Amino acid sequence: MIKAINNNRYFKFFQPKLFYINQDIDNDDPVRLLSAILEEMDFSNLLQIFPNKTKVHPVNMFAVIIYAYSQGKYSTRDIEFLCKDSQRTKFLLNSANAPNHSTISHFLSKANNIIYELFCQFVEKLLKLSEITTETIYIDGTKIEAYANKYSFVWKKSTLKYKERLEENILQLIDEFNKYFNKELDSIFDILSFLEKLKIYKVYGRGKRKSKEQLFLEKAQSYVEKLNKYINYLEILGERNSFSKTDKEATFMRMKEDYMRNGQLKPGYNLQIGVISEYIVSYDIFHNPSDTKTLIPFLEKIKSQNIEVKNVVADAGYESLSNYEYLKINNYVSYIKPIYYEKAKTRKYKKDLNRVENLEYNEEENRLFRKDGLELEFLYYGKDKKTIYFRNPETEKKVRYNYEFRKLSKESKDNIESEFGKQLRMNRSIQVEGAFAVIKEDMKLRKLKVRGKNSVKREIALFCIAYNFNRYLAKLVRKKQGVILHPLKIA
Known part of the structure; x- marks a missing residue:
C-alpha cells in the first residue's frame, strides 16, 4: 500500500494561504499577484518529485524562479543573490533561508519534465482571470542559438560519403585478409574477433617492423571504430541534415544575426509560439530551419492543451498545400499571408x-x-x-x-483582405512579433544557456511564464483585461 504524503509538514504554520503574509508587501505588489495565481494551481506532480523534506518547499522555489525570470534574473547565481537581497523573494520563500545556486540548479534539473505542465496551468489561470476567449491564435517562429560550439558540426552528406568510402576499404581489407589467412570470412567484426584471439605480439617505435597480423589487427580496429562512429552519427541525425557534437539535439541553421552576410550556419533550435491576446499560450521546439513543416504538429500540440482555436493567423513562411488542407479539414479559418502577397501589389x-x-x-x-x-x-x-x-x-x-493550392491560397488572401482580416494581420505584428521582440531584446534570450531538447524546453517554458506574468501585470495597470484585439488605426 502506497503511503500518502502529507505536504503540509513542510510548512512552519498550518495556513489557508500558501505564502506567508508579510506586512511590508503592498496588497497590489507583483509577488502577491503571483502567489494568488500559484495558489490556484495543482502542484501534486511537482511534489511527487520531491517526496522528502527540503529546505525550501518546491512550490516556493518555483515561485521564486518565476519572479526572478520576470525581473530579468536568469542565471542560478543571480537568482541566489536576489533571494538574499530582496524582500519580495523572502515573501515568496515563506521566510525560509535563501537557497544557493546549486540547490536552484538541482531543483530545475529534477523538475525538468514538470515545468511544461505548470506552464499550461499558468496559461489557463491567466486566460480565466483576464476573461479571454481563445478564438484567434497568432503563430510565429524564430531561431534561437544553441549553447554549443560553432564549429562542432556533423553533416549528414559528409557522414554518408565517408561511410561509403570506409565500406569500400573494409571490402578490400576482407579480400586481403581471406587471401592471406586462407579464410572465407565476410564481416569486419568476424575478422576482428579472429585476430584478437590470435594474441598477436605487438611492436611499436622506430626500427621495429610490424607483423602482417598486427597490421591487419590495427586496420580492422580502426575501421570498426570509424564504422561505429558513423552509424552512431546517422542515428543521432535521424531526418536532420546536421547536428552539433556539443549539443546533439541542436541543428545547424542560418540565423537572422548574420553580421558578416556570408550565410554562416550556427547550431540552434526553431522556436514556435502561439499568442492569444498578448499571452503566449503554447510553444514548441523544432529541428526544421523553416516554419512550413512546423504548423501541423504545433496545432496538434495546441489541441492537446484543450485550447479551442478557430482563426489561425500566420505569415507567409507557413504557406503550403499540406498546411492549407490540414486547416480546412480541421475547420480552422486560414489567415496565412500568401508568399507573393507583397509582390502582387507592384505594377510590374x-x-x-x-x-x-x-x-x-x-x-x-x-x-x-x-x-x-x-x-x-x-x-x-x-x-x-x-x-x-x-x-x-x-x-x-x-x-x-x-489548382487546389491556388484555390486555398486565394481563400486565405481574401480572408486577410477583409476588414476583420486586416485587424488580425495588424494584431499578429503587434502580439506575436512583439512577444519575440520582448523575449529576444528585453529578456536577452538570443542564445540558450542549457543543452539538450528537454532542458531547452524547460528554459523556454520559464521565459514564457515570466513573459505572461509581466503581460498580466501590464494589462492590470492599463486596465486592458478582456481586450483581445488592438483596433485598426485610421489614417
Missing part, C-alpha cells in the same frame, strides 16, 4: 502575364489561360495527381500549376 507583377498567380484555370475542361487569351498546352499530371504541367507556346517554358 500585375502586368506580367506569365506569372502563375495571374493565370486563369478552367477546372471543368482542365485548360489554363493567360489573361490575354493565350492557352497553355497541357503536358501531363504530376505524381501527386494534383499538380498539372503545361507548356507556354510563346516562351517554350514548362509551367507547374496546382
Whole structure:
C-alpha cells in the first residue's frame, strides 16, 4: 500500500494561504499577484518529485524562479543573490533561508519534465482571470542559438560519403585478409574477433617492423571504430541534415544575426509560439530551419492543451498545400499571408502575364489561360495527381500549376483582405512579433544557456511564464483585461 504524503509538514504554520503574509508587501505588489495565481494551481506532480523534506518547499522555489525570470534574473547565481537581497523573494520563500545556486540548479534539473505542465496551468489561470476567449491564435517562429560550439558540426552528406568510402576499404581489407589467412570470412567484426584471439605480439617505435597480423589487427580496429562512429552519427541525425557534437539535439541553421552576410550556419533550435491576446499560450521546439513543416504538429500540440482555436493567423513562411488542407479539414479559418502577397501589389507583377498567380484555370475542361487569351498546352499530371504541367507556346517554358493550392491560397488572401482580416494581420505584428521582440531584446534570450531538447524546453517554458506574468501585470495597470484585439488605426 502506497503511503500518502502529507505536504503540509513542510510548512512552519498550518495556513489557508500558501505564502506567508508579510506586512511590508503592498496588497497590489507583483509577488502577491503571483502567489494568488500559484495558489490556484495543482502542484501534486511537482511534489511527487520531491517526496522528502527540503529546505525550501518546491512550490516556493518555483515561485521564486518565476519572479526572478520576470525581473530579468536568469542565471542560478543571480537568482541566489536576489533571494538574499530582496524582500519580495523572502515573501515568496515563506521566510525560509535563501537557497544557493546549486540547490536552484538541482531543483530545475529534477523538475525538468514538470515545468511544461505548470506552464499550461499558468496559461489557463491567466486566460480565466483576464476573461479571454481563445478564438484567434497568432503563430510565429524564430531561431534561437544553441549553447554549443560553432564549429562542432556533423553533416549528414559528409557522414554518408565517408561511410561509403570506409565500406569500400573494409571490402578490400576482407579480400586481403581471406587471401592471406586462407579464410572465407565476410564481416569486419568476424575478422576482428579472429585476430584478437590470435594474441598477436605487438611492436611499436622506430626500427621495429610490424607483423602482417598486427597490421591487419590495427586496420580492422580502426575501421570498426570509424564504422561505429558513423552509424552512431546517422542515428543521432535521424531526418536532420546536421547536428552539433556539443549539443546533439541542436541543428545547424542560418540565423537572422548574420553580421558578416556570408550565410554562416550556427547550431540552434526553431522556436514556435502561439499568442492569444498578448499571452503566449503554447510553444514548441523544432529541428526544421523553416516554419512550413512546423504548423501541423504545433496545432496538434495546441489541441492537446484543450485550447479551442478557430482563426489561425500566420505569415507567409507557413504557406503550403499540406498546411492549407490540414486547416480546412480541421475547420480552422486560414489567415496565412500568401508568399507573393507583397509582390502582387507592384505594377510590374500585375502586368506580367506569365506569372502563375495571374493565370486563369478552367477546372471543368482542365485548360489554363493567360489573361490575354493565350492557352497553355497541357503536358501531363504530376505524381501527386494534383499538380498539372503545361507548356507556354510563346516562351517554350514548362509551367507547374496546382489548382487546389491556388484555390486555398486565394481563400486565405481574401480572408486577410477583409476588414476583420486586416485587424488580425495588424494584431499578429503587434502580439506575436512583439512577444519575440520582448523575449529576444528585453529578456536577452538570443542564445540558450542549457543543452539538450528537454532542458531547452524547460528554459523556454520559464521565459514564457515570466513573459505572461509581466503581460498580466501590464494589462492590470492599463486596465486592458478582456481586450483581445488592438483596433485598426485610421489614417
